[in-house]
């Protein structure tokens with residue numbers, strides 16, 4: 001972003017004519033766009049830092065970071081340089097060791113919690129979750145029953161999907177041994193309880209689900225420390241330690257899926273650090289390499305023998321370009337005080353969101369940690385009935401004014417890059433605030 005550049009800058013009503021032309025060409029082949037794209041089919045040309053540029057010359061404040069993955073902003077020069085070096089040097093040599101892979105994993109291990117140090121590398125989050133479950137089965141001698149929470153999102157491969165609330169009729173039954181339990185979502189408690197009077201009865205339900213649905217093959221609980229896809233659902237501080245206890249009591253593993261919440265997004269390197277929990281396995285992806293595809297999981301040192309029984313080999317997993325991008329990203333984290341910025345700007349945004357909540361009738365909740373945030377729109381603050389029509393309107397309205405972000409029905413997800421500035425965040429929030437006011441007018445709230 002140059003000094004004088006006006007951001008956001010909407011020069012033509014988006015999606016403009018060039019976007020339309022490119023989108024039509026792509027749509028002739030690409031089928032099954034997400035509702036996010038269907039709602040706002042803009043076509044992006046490039047990105048720099050916190051800014052996205054479309055093909056019609058509009059610029060947007062990026063409040064989505066790809067989808068939580070361009071952690072250090074678009075095209076961070078140090079990451080581009082390091083990745084470029086390997087694009088011109090060595091693109092693939094299967095799972096042979098390369099110096100950059102060794103360097104990346106050493107750096108990774110420095111940042112992982114506890115003694116998690118046995119690592120396998122893959123390309124996307126689903127693949128890494130799937131591999132983590134293979135590791136569970138290997139350590140637990142073939143036990144295969146895994147438990148997660150309603151509303152979780154672990155991916156689109158068979159078992160990761162089976163542990164998620166995907167809700168697609170066509171995808172058939174869950175993989176055998178996949179069970180979901182009531183989510184500890186205190187804003188919309190599925191058990192209709194109130195915290196703290198509930199004494200976290202949801203944890204009793206989890207124990208019941210494990211004991212009554214399990215058949216002696218219980219192996220692990222796989223959870224998101226904060227539910228991302230379901231709208232930045234932050235749990236009470238007691239939840240993760242309780243889940244860990246529940247697992248330990250039964251000789252089960254806790255698999256902490258930090259594909260979305262990990263790598264600094266919440267203001268700590270990994271979200272489990274907030275709760276003093278060291279999981280048996282942690283899964284990472286998305287922001288690890290500043291947007292370049294790489295993922296993986298790490299297991300406690302005492303169990304790393306199990307990984308010798310399950311080859312890490314995949315075609316692209318841990319390729320030199322991805323390792324270079326990951327290594328450079330971790331260097332940027334260290335050199336540019338990324339976590340400090342997440343906490344500073346995260347607090348700034350949360351303070352402003354809390355003020356917005358006071359002045360709007362349709363904001364039921366604002367929540368999050370660090371830069372993993374959400375606004376929950378409701379028809380009535382007391383009934384908390386989801387206001388999906390308003391969610392759609394506000395998403396599209398704010399996007400057309402220059403905020404590129406992520407909708408989820410009535411919940412609007414805010415996930416800027418970890419280098420977001422207060423100045424740009426302030427502008428984006430003003431646009432969002434204005435769009436919510438317009439929604440209130442449109443739907444007759446004043």
Ligand SMILES: Cc1ncc(COP(=O)(O)O)c(C=O)c1O
Nearest residue numbers: 124125126153154155257259260
């Ligand atoms: C917590 C979590 N786990 C796993 C995944 C799957 O990752 P991918 O889409 O890279 O396969 C996602 C994706 O959104 C996620 O949020």
